[in-house]
Amino acid sequence: xxxxxxxxxxxxxxxxxxxxxxxxxxxxxxxxxxxxxxxxxxxxxxxxxxxxxxxxxxxxxxxxxxxxxxxxxxxxx
Numbered sequence: 751x752x753x754x755x756x757x758x759x760x761x762x763x764x765x766x767x768x769x770x771x772x773x774x775x776x777x778x779x780x781x782x783x784x785x786x787x788x789x790x791x792x793x794x795x796x797x798x799x800x801x802x803x804x805x806x807x808x809x810x811x812x813x814x815x816x817x818x819x820x821x822x823x824x825x826x827x
Contacts, residue, residue, distance in 0.1 A: 758764070
């Protein structure tokens, strides 16, 4: 579909209502498929496992940072 000639600036983009509707339908279908995948009930287990890994990594980073600053103090006197 060609854009209407209403004095738009050069380089501007025209998006038709049909294109918007098509994209909304595509997004709706995607969300429906995702909701079906999440209904298996295992998503909470996956989220908890992810949170556990994140907090473990944060703790490790804190320990490494503290040990690094202590080592620098020892080396620099």
